[in-house]
Amino acid sequence: xxxxxxxxxxxxxxxxxxxxxxxxxxxxxxxxxxxxxxxxxxxxxxxxxxxxxxxxxxxxxxxxxxxxxxxxxxxxxxxxxxxxxxxxxxxxxxxxxxxxxxxxxxxxxxxxxxxxxxxxxxxxxxxxxxxxxxxxxxxxxxxxxxxxxxxxxxxxxxxxxxxxxxxxxxxxxxxxxxxxxxxxxxx
Amino acid sequence: xxxxxxxxxxxxxxxxxxxxxxxxxxxxxxxxxxxxxxxxxxxxxxxxxxxxxxxxxxxxxxxxxxxxxxxxxxxxxxxxxxxxxxxxxxxxxxxxxxxxxxxxxxxxxxxxxxxxxxxxxxxxxxxxxxxxxxxxxxxxxxxxxxxxxxxxxxxxxxxxxxxxxxxxxxxxxxxxxxxxxxxxxxx
DNA sequence: GTAGTTTTTTAACATTTGTAAAAATAAGTT
DNA sequence: AACTTATTTTTACAAATGTTAAAAAACTAC
Numbered sequence: 001x002x003x004x005x006x007x008x009x010x011x012x013x014x015x016x017x018x019x020x021x022x023x024x025x026x027x028x029x030x031x032x033x034x035x036x037x038x039x040x041x042x043x044x045x046x047x048x049x050x051x052x053x054x055x056x057x058x059x060x061x062x063x064x065x066x067x068x069x070x071x072x073x074x075x076x077x078x079x080x081x082x083x084x085x086x087x088x089x090x091x092x093x094x095x096x097x098x099x100x101x102x103x104x105x106x107x108x109x110x111x112x113x114x115x116x117x118x119x120x121x122x123x124x125x126x127x128x129x130x131x132x133x134x135x136x137x138x139x140x141x142x143x144x145x146x147x148x149x150x151x152x153x154x155x156x157x158x159x160x161x162x163x164x165x166x167x168x169x170x171x172x173x174x175x176x177x178x179x180x181x182x183x184x185x186x187x
Numbered sequence: 188x189x190x191x192x193x194x195x196x197x198x199x200x201x202x203x204x205x206x207x208x209x210x211x212x213x214x215x216x217x218x219x220x221x222x223x224x225x226x227x228x229x230x231x232x233x234x235x236x237x238x239x240x241x242x243x244x245x246x247x248x249x250x251x252x253x254x255x256x257x258x259x260x261x262x263x264x265x266x267x268x269x270x271x272x273x274x275x276x277x278x279x280x281x282x283x284x285x286x287x288x289x290x291x292x293x294x295x296x297x298x299x300x301x302x303x304x305x306x307x308x309x310x311x312x313x314x315x316x317x318x319x320x321x322x323x324x325x326x327x328x329x330x331x332x333x334x335x336x337x338x339x340x341x342x343x344x345x346x347x348x349x350x351x352x353x354x355x356x357x358x359x360x361x362x363x364x365x366x367x368x369x370x371x372x373x374x
Numbered sequence: 375g376t377a378g379t380t381t382t383t384t385a386a387c388a389t390t391t392g393t394a395a396a397a398a399t400a401a402g403t404t
Numbered sequence: 405a406a407c408t409t410a411t412t413t414t415t416a417c418a419a420a421t422g423t424t425a426a427a428a429a430a431c432t433a434c
Binding site: 352366368 | 410411412413414
């Protein structure tokens with residue numbers, strides 16, 4: 001998905017404001033398996049994913065725990081850096097070759113202080129992010145690992161081609177053995 | 188906590204903008220056990236909790252599952268109504284006598300379209316909400332029920348006086364029996 | 375195609391958690 | 405105080421999940 005379209009899908013923007021944001025966005029191309037947001041660092045950019053798949057993960061006792069997968073059209077926010085300007089604990093890397101746009105957080109903050117439409121766009125961005133994370137929390141509170149697995153498959157059928165099951169298990173919050181059992185259930 | 192202070196704690200506001208928001212806020216007093224945000228309804232207000240304790244919960248197969256507890260100084264957002272103007276699935280009620288302020292979502296949206304400072308205030312509100320929910324999701328992905336219980340006790344030591352353990356168990360995502368076992372662990 | 379590596383599944387067993395019911399405790403009422 | 409009701413803990417057993425290790429399958433590279 002094109003950046004322009006991705007920005008407008010958050011909320012409508014007058015042409016001039018849209019241009020202001022496009023002006024502070026730079027396209028980058030990354031190969032597979034590149035870490036572009038790293039833990040314990042104050043990240044200077046948010047990203048728009050145009051093409052490819054990324055994953056957001058953390059380390060828990062030296063093991064990777066996957067928090068989310070990202071698909072084209074999504075904006076990737078290193079939350080703590082974006083909101084408080086502090087180091088993040090998440091790591092984001094590419095699962096495939098990717099085309100992204102990086103947008104300077106600092107310059108975006110300046111636009112927030114100048115333009116009403118962009119400030120409201122930023123509000124919408126945060127609101128949609130809230131809904132997304134809440135949805136994910138609800139999945140954990142209300143659904144079984146099996147349901148979460150099937151929901152994920154439906155949401156992202158091509159995921160299995162790009163990520164090994166051991167990682168998907170951490171996303172679902174179960175061991176790999178349990179995921180194997182889930183997969184063996186029906187078929 | 189006073190409404191004025193609560194609003195400013197989200198992000199700074201010029202006096203005139205602060206007044207604009209105060210103007211659309213109405214104080215209400217509610218007795219214990221009153222539902223003031225109900226499921227499947229499009230709520231017209233967000234709330235600021237000045238005094239008392241509330242809880243946010245849902246129904247899962249005819250059983251209450253608690254999503255969050257709210258303490259003075261917090262803003263309570265019926266997410267779907269606030270963000271999309273659609274019905275919410277959460278229910279919010281008072282666990283004690285409460286003093287709240289209700290703020291019209293519609294009027295607030297109008298202020299967002301008029302004032303840059305208020306639009307940025309609304310952005311900050313959403314951003315902080317994102318962090319709060321993410322924190323909660325992380326608790327579920329990274330911590331055991333026992334750790335979550337002790338964290339909750341630390342965060343809200345007076346909670347046990349106001350809510351029965353069966354409900355706290357649903358908040359933690361475990362059965363009441365498991366919670367009893369957790370409580371029996373150390374002591 | 376074969377040898378070597380990685381990933382996934384399976385098996386066996388230990389641990390945790392859930393369910394249902396009973397016992398113990400606490401709270402409320404007359 | 406005695407009775408009733410609500411809440412919490414405990415018990416016994418069943419079901420689900422984790423751990424470790426081994427087997428099977430899939431993937432790489434030569």
